[in-house]
Amino acid sequence: MSRPTPYTGPAFLSYGFRPFFMVACLFGLVAIPFWMLIWQGELTLNSVLAPVDWHSHEMIFGYGAAVIAGFLFTAVPNWTGGMPTRGRPLLLMLVLWLCGRFAVFGVLPLPWWGVALIDSAFLIVLAILIAREIIAGRNWRNLMVLIPVSLLSLANLFFFAETAWTGEAAVGRRLGLALLIFLVLLIGGRILPSFTRNWLNKAGHSRLPAPFGGFDKLSLLVSAPALVIWVIWPQTPVAAAFILMAGLLQFIRLGRWCGFATRHNPILAMLHIAFFFAPLGMIVNAAAAMGLLSADLGLHIWGIGAIGGMTVAVMMRATMGHTGRALVSGPVLNLAFAGLVLALIGRLWRYVELPAGLTGLDLAALLWTASFALLCWRLVPWLASGRAARKKANQVKAD
Template sequence: MINIANTKTSSTEQKNTPMAFLELAFRPFFLCASFFSIISLLLWGAMLNGSFTADVYGGALWWHKHEMLFGFVSAIIVGFLLTAVQNWTGVRSLNGKGLLGLFILWLLGRVLFLMPVNLSPWFIILVDITFLPLAAAALAYPIIQVKLWRNLMFIPILLIMTLINIVMHYSIVSQSPQLMNNASTAMVLLVTLIMTIMGGRVFPMFTANGTQTPRVNAVGWLEKVVIITTLVALIISFNIIDLPTEFKAGIYFIAAVAHAARAFRWKVWVTLKTPLVWSLHFSYWCIAIGLLLFGVAELSATVSQSQAVHLLTVGAMGTMILSMISRVSLGHTGRAIVASKLMTFAFITIILSTIFRVFGSYFLTDYSQVINTAIVFWVIAYGCFVYIYLPILTKAKPGY
């Protein structure tokens, strides 16, 4: 259902595409969102250090949270889904001028946030919140055309992301830092739910194929517990009802144990010689430990919610995205799905970024060093991706 295995684009499609860069959505969104994550984190670090000042839309903290979630992560998700839908349906997905228009809309939002002076905030909001609904429409068209109703589940997910984005913007209008925090945490947990669903579908297959070992079959009741508890954790994050701290912590703990049991069954130890697989396993273990930290943060000051959030964002999302976009980009450009030495190095550096961002305050006294070190390792990791995949994503498949 979520498989986006290699497909061979016909020569007609290649001819009709204005340029290879706009052949499928993974090309512009994977490459440019990765580069944007580098720029935005460098700017964030400079603003925190006081070495750079900018009147960004929403203020520095709001901008950082929003742009990493709705600027970077959302673009990767859209690139992934609009690529996958062509495999699911056999119908040509968004490409050429239509894809260029959607990409420019995404890019315009990123630029407007950096120069909000003399611009109507309502115009900035409109540009930003339009991206995900238009992506949902582009995703829905081929699904509806072939009546593949089971894959319509991704349409409401994109629309829920849009609603959370609207709440993020409303937190500026209402000047509510708590609402901003609730909305950004909800987005983190919604993306975690997506990773949970996707991981269950493809990680056992990737592990079996990549390591030449038997595929681990899913256990029905465990799969349900994993998804239901993650969904409940997402609902809790909205803070619509004031629930007892112990209850919330209990949900996070149950979800963490369920994820850990699922991850253990996938046998990470058989993947240690296969970087494109062990990196995925690492990212999934970050989900289990991240949810555990959410529970601990509810009960104790020894762990902060920020640490839990960043284990899910830097550790789970950052690593899973880096691994998946590397794999998908190779497969869809007709190359062998094997990580180069430089890409393996990138996976190691994103893990180091995770360790410093989440646990660095335990062994570094200067908090700015924690942030700066984590940013440097992220920039190296995604810089490696951009360097390796720039020619791959901007040129036609070999043989065309």
């Protein structure tokens, strides 16, 4: 049997998390300042999408898709024992993602269907590559991950089609957001108790998180149709009832994972905090469906808190782990995550007047950008360099 050829190319293309986590961090840094300039009328958008749709689309199908690609290109080889996608194929995927960003922003003069095809191609090819690896490794239990990823690629096409037909993508925005939230529930619900159990075992704790079982399956089986109903009929009592039930089940699920015990391990506690915002957003969206709260609140609890928080926490942990660094976040990354939580609070109080003529929305944008600046400062050098840090036996600090 011939052995796999050792990889000798650039370190940047040696593993999927490196290029895609890097562009996700950099994109997260510039996307919100760009959006604020567009929102304030200081920058003209030449996109086939309306400004609000551009903002939603790029955070879901731009930033979100990059993090998903980085995670799956790294996790699937570990699940299957196969060789990771690297080198030229990884570079081509990165170029495809970048072409999507330029096309959606309006740099490439294309009709809506041309932009849709270029941008949606990235998620379609990603699903094909991941499916090939899972099938080749006969890792059938992880085929479920392909369902929301494949649906996300179709949701992207629908997003553009809805905009062309109706002038806005109200359903497409909810659909993309719901699929990312389901991925948080699905993948976060697998890695979070596993990481917590490993750490508590090493720390000598007797109480451990409940293993994935029947209750987890029930909560996911309820959450999936609840999200579908919310996407299609968001302002109805039926949507309120289903999304409320799903949120309560996910809160109970989170409570079974010993989250309070991780308070002395920030890189692990971040995952619990981020997951918390998923059921919280469900409860708030249920209240919004009954006309008790603004629908805008639940959307941003999900977008900033659950999706932003979970993706940032996963990128931190995966980058440290796969570059040989201790899984200790340190003050810079702790501050980056705290900034996201504060950005969410500012966004929820968007109309509050602050000193210097700022609003809660301005504060949220500043805090989000500062958080991603800290994230880039710490992670980008690690992602770009091929040198792995040496783990010291008694290392207690990463900074």
